[in-house]
Amino acid sequence: MSKPVLVVGAGPVGLTMAAELARYRVPVRLIETLPARTDQSRALAVWSRTLELLDAAGCADAFVATGLHASTLGIHSGRQRLARVTFKGIASSFRYLLIIAQSETERLLEEHFLTLGGTIERTTELTGFVDTGEGVTCTLTHAGGESEHVDAGWLIGCDGAHSFVRRRLGLGFEGDTLPTGFIIADTRVAGLALPPDELAIFWHHDGAVMFFPISPGRYRIIADIGAAPPPAMDLGVVQAIVDRRGPGGVSLSDPLWLSHFGVNERKVRTYRAGRVFLAGDAAHIHSPAGGQGMNTGMQDAFNLAWKLALVVRGEARPDLLDSYSAERSTVAQQVLNDSGRITRVVLLKNRLARLVRCLVVRGLFRIPMVPRAIANRLAGTRVGYAHSPLNAGCATGLRGPRPGQRFWADHPLGRGDAPRFTLAATDTPDVRVIIARHAALLNPAPCPPPDKNGIWLVRPDGYVAAAARSADWLVIDAALARIAASPPVPERI
Template identity: 50%
Template sequence: MAGRMNEVLIVGAGPVGLTLACELARYRISVRLIDRAPQATQTSKALVVWSRTLELMDRMGCTEAFLAAGLRARGATLRGGGQVLGGPDFTDIASPYAFGLMIPQSDTERLLAEHLRTFGIAVEREVELLAFSPTPNGVEARLSHADGRQETVETPYLIGCDGAHSAVRHGLGLPFRGSAQGDDWLLADIRLDGAEAPPGDRIAVYLHRDGPFVIFPIPGGRARVVATVGRADGRPKPDPTLSEVQALVESRAGPGIRVSDPVWLSRFRINERKVSEYGRGRVFLVGDAAHIHSPAGGQGMNTGMQDAVNLAWKLALVRHGAAAPTLLDSYSPERNAVGEMVLRNAGRLTAMATLANPVAQAVRNAALRFLLGFPAVRRRMAATMSEIEIGYPASPLSVGPGAGRRWRQEDAAGSPPGAGADPRFVLYAADAERGTALAARFPGLIQPTPRDNPEPGRLHLVRPDGYVGLAAGAADWTAAEHYLKEIGTA
């Protein structure tokens, strides 16, 4: 049985695959989303949706549902050596969403699947990718169904959102280079009570001499506890018990906290791995299929969802015939650079938190207490965690001084640039007549009505994902025309 050639095939229906499917469907691209698991994630897993991801969800049209389901974390407090060292205040984040939205991954997947169904698309479960090979106009994939039936699908693009053990990455033969961090970690989703329980709207980090201990608030009065529990020796260990968690809490956070009502107790190791290219030909990797790293900072799922947003508008413009296929060549270098940065930052945070030498711990605590006394340091930490500072300054799509940066979230029109059913650039210019004429020449690439530029003397073309593509002088219409010709099919 052969599938329809016009459907983009997405493998993996976690938050990343669902985000990609939602975005492509919004852009009127036919998609098929498969997952070999019989059901969606039932546990909390990735816990936080950061500010930049929420901003991008404005374009998707599903931010409100997430805000209603999540808990807003207002900051983080670091403790070490028996004293408060300081921490970032998320209300300093320069975004309409100045908080970390704490929401279990199970809810994230449920809300994204509900949003996807508004486009008439549902996840096909217990469908597994067995193999694939390139064809002159796309990719041929062989799928297996739960009843043993096999199916051959022809697709213009195959997208691997299938996690750390990605069948798509294995099929491409791309190395997943990196290593495992040396500690065993404990995870518990529980209820906390007691006089010393941290506030329900802040992340609590205890840099204890025996290892880090972190408490994340979860909606519904619950919390996630994560802690190191010794060096990894490779031997399998049973899931932790509630009494083991209670002992850890008392040892590292103090005796005034009681744990109860566990819904998930587990152990894990941290792996830090990444591919060096995010795809080949008409096959792409997104999210954990391309990069996995320490959960420190809660960046993993957010980075993957932003991978999906980046790829979606480019695929849509190419599929609509408005842009040349070479536009897709920008996906890998843009997101590869971001993946490198996130992996590096998360690795540094983990290494800092897991210092074992008492002298090194004392120096770390003193340095943190000193540095976190500066508002600029706290603001920078919050901005890094929120991912609002991510940009593409070195991208082949970034032209001119300041290109590649995140554009202001809203303009005078009151809506995010790039929102709507067509992934078009937004022109910000003073000369509306010239702007309208330019838009008429590139109707598939630019929204028809230019907008007033909040930066006098400048002309900007803002990408559908809200980053500056072209930054030029207000009268440099030649640069704008050249930029659009380079991207378009004309």
């Protein structure tokens, strides 16, 4: 039996990581210091790309049935709508933003993990670890104070912005803190003349106020408040801001959560140190603008889990794991850049800058491709790994995605208990030769290619690892050989 992978933190990222490893039949232990999952709404947004990956994991249906399907984002100034972004043009089978409380996300992921035979070891804290090169010797402290020593094969820190794993590794969390704070309220809203599935941003010279529907009649409200938090945080403070910055006639009641927060924009340079990895907020934090944080972290987990599973199962070389940091660090930097830009545009205070902002937004968003491009960027369907060390070949002259790009939206990712690559190619004897030669890595049947003149090697997470013209099987063979743990079965190609 392999040494277990120890996952630290049972938030959405840690639960996703542990569930994917369990799905791939990798021994895993999931520990959490808290006695129970959160009962707060916290992160609300689950975007299309995350839903696609949850669908491949076999649990998207429960999410889709539980959450609210938001279809549009409106940008307003007072009672005037400046622009509208519809999510119906997202290039995915999930053409909406799923609004679901983090408490529900954790519940659904926990139930999924339990069906895979997993357990969450709560009130258990990681208090020390040493990477021996052959494994990670970890010290756990349980609720009663007793210690346990665990000989783990790998350690994954999904333990949040104040990550013990990151601090113990001595990795810098580089970045800045924005000079302004925000208030947040989950409350009942009456008098808001908007479709119930629309997100809305209202700009005002004092700042912005944003409404995000959670359930019928209930919204999350976020507004910037400057550098100093309010002396007393109550619903009256939020109501006064809504009265001043919103469309008018809106009344708030029955708050479930009132708080204020600051925004940090920070990231580690590398997500891996030997046999120890970081994922989610332990590796990157940024503005909540665009609802990217939890999605980026969960996609970290999906990215690492299939690679680690192949290595633990002895089916791939250990250096496959080097691609995790290379790929996900680049994505996090792009998210930091995008969310930072959105936040700074929303927080403009200069009168001339605000006037220009309104004119530019009103003009640009009338061009159909602009709101469509923004919707797909937010949805994560344009996330890619253009510079991944796993990429090989090219799709020049072919109708289809390039190496590092996501394969088509409806690609039937495998739901099996082993992470497998898929060949997208016309079924020919050559295809069968390659499948037999790399049986440990490939699904036993190909899927239809986007262009009959090409071959695509699709990773377990749905991104293209290699592309070539139909006769150029050496490209595909070499790409698989670089990953395989042992030489492929000798066979003439």
